[in-house]
Amino acid sequence: MDNFSSKDNVANIIKIPKPTLRRLPLYYQYLKREMALGREFISCTSIAEGMGLTPIQVRKDLQVTGAVGKPKIGYHTGAVISSIEECLGYKNTKDALLVGAGNLGLALLGYEGFADYGLNIVAAFDNDPAKIGMEYRGKKILDIAKFSDLARRMNIQIGIITVPASQAVNICNLMIESGIKAIWNFAPVLLSVPEGIVIQNENVAASLSVLSQELLKAKQE
Amino acid sequence: MDNFSSKDNVANIIKIPKPTLRRLPLYYQYLKREMALGREFISCTSIAEGMGLTPIQVRKDLQVTGAVGKPKIGYHTGAVISSIEECLGYKNTKDALLVGAGNLGLALLGYEGFADYGLNIVAAFDNDPAKIGMEYRGKKILDIAKFSDLARRMNIQIGIITVPASQAVNICNLMIESGIKAIWNFAPVLLSVPEGIVIQNENVAASLSVLSQELLKAKQE
DNA sequence: TAGATTGTTAATCGATTAACAATC
DNA sequence: TAGATTGTTAATCGATTAACAATC
Numbered sequence A, B: 001m002d003n004f005s006s007k008d009n010v011a012n013i014i015k016i017p018k019p020t021l022r023r024l025p026l027y028y029q030y031l032k033r034e035m036a037l038g039r040e041f042i043s044c045t046s047i048a049e050g051m052g053l054t055p056i057q058v059r060k061d062l063q064v065t066g067a068v069g070k071p072k073i074g075y076h077t078g079a080v081i082s083s084i085e086e087c088l089g090y091k092n093t094k095d096a097l098l099v100g101a102g103n104l105g106l107a108l109l110g111y112e113g114f115a116d117y118g119l120n121i122v123a124a125f126d127n128d129p130a131k132i133g134m135e136y137r138g139k140k141i142l143d144i145a146k147f148s149d150l151a152r153r154m155n156i157q158i159g160i161i162t163v164p165a166s167q168a169v170n171i172c173n174l175m176i177e178s179g180i181k182a183i184w185n186f187a188p189v190l191l192s193v194p195e196g197i198v199i200q201n202e203n204v205a206a207s208l209s210v211l212s213q214e215l216l217k218a219k220q221e
Numbered sequence C, D: 001t002a003g004a005t006t007g008t009t010a011a012t013c014g015a016t017t018a019a020c021a022a023t024c
Helices: A007-014 A018-036 A044-051 A055-065 A077-088 A103-110 A112-117 A144-154 A165-177 A204-220 B007-014 B018-036 B044-051 B055-065 B077-088 B103-110 B112-117 B144-154 B165-177 B204-220
Strands: A094-099 A119-126 A139-143 A158-161 A182-185 A198-201 B094-099 B119-126 B139-143 B158-161 B182-185 B198-201
Touching: A018 A044, A018 A055, A018 A077, A018 A112, A018 B204, A044 A055, A055 A077, A077 B204, A094 A103, A094 A144, A094 A165, A103 A119, A103 B103, A112 A119, A112 B204, A119 A144, A139 A144, A144 A165, A158 A165, A158 B204, A165 A182, A182 B204, A198 B204, A204 B018, A204 B077, A204 B112, A204 B158, A204 B182, A204 B198, B018 B044, B018 B055, B018 B077, B018 B112, B044 B055, B055 B077, B094 B103, B094 B144, B094 B165, B103 B119, B112 B119, B119 B144, B139 B144, B144 B165, B158 B165, B165 B182
Parallel strands: A094 A119, A094 A158, A119 A139, A158 A182, A182 A198, B094 B119, B094 B158, B119 B139, B158 B182, B182 B198
Antiparallel strands: none
């Protein structure tokens, strides 16, 4: 009768408000820690307090994940964790290739926490002969000349850029030509990409500006 | 007569919308590049195109910096750059101390771009005897035991945390005890701080989630 | 002068917060 | 049952977008 009956469902999958999307991983971290501390049930008031948010916001955020709580008791910690994992797709592993084996690149390459979020960095690439062929924490550093071939052969969707600003645009183009669909850019340049390619520009300068602005504000009070 | 006459002015200094605040450094980067390319005047349409924004948003954002343009001609590139520098305080240097001389710590310590934003990382600290005493790009790595003393003597306001998650809370406390007023946290933990202390929690997991969510959305289309 | 572009006021949109009913 | 906590609908707030007048 009503062929829009699955509307809510579709909306749930596709439409998560961006601010909520950015907070969900934080809930995830927090709840995993609480769970490890043996907390089986948790109320949104207590989550809010622990994370510096308001209880209403916590309720609204958790709602989009499909998590349900019980009045008077709260949420089952494990169930919420599962809801978030499900909602953000942490359980299906996504392979990625990283380009730029400098300090930042190695920091990301060696960070074991990404596994929690379903990200698997397969290998790193560089153009420095001194680095090519080396291993870092079990991950190989390969010649950038081999990037395209490997990316295509393994059908990799995600590329991570950790090269200096001057080379970022070139690497970005190389990635797109090699079939990469999502680019996580840590170089301090705003990269623009064609329709159909997803880009996430990290920008420490932006965060720094927020920090120093708030420091200034705090001083004035 | 009207002692609220300076209201707008005060509001300008204190009240920049957070989304705008995060975009201003990106305009700054972009405009500096355009200026280096010899572009003396630039319209908001052209900025918008180059950065993937809308012209109206650019106009609104630049407005909070106090930058003024000329109808038909556009903005004087250099003037806008100065306005942003003024507005975000890039010209008064802010000293910072960094704790955790791992890959990420060294990446930040060695990044010369911070100078543009007025940030000067004075030195790094670690507890690893193998690292203590070393230098990286002209910056010393000191014993964490000396942190408090140096922070107080130099009256440092900003602390940068690049230690593993497990140590982040301790380092955060150490910083607060040592008189640090603003903390830039790169450890994958949500740190909460007392009233009067400013905290900026970086979170790669949050960005990663946005990226992979958008990749998912793009695939569904 | 004519037209392009800024500056500003109003309308829309989305996220947060508040209020309250439902329920264990 | 009584009371605490969830779930949901409405109200508020802030940011973005649209419309248009001002101006070089």
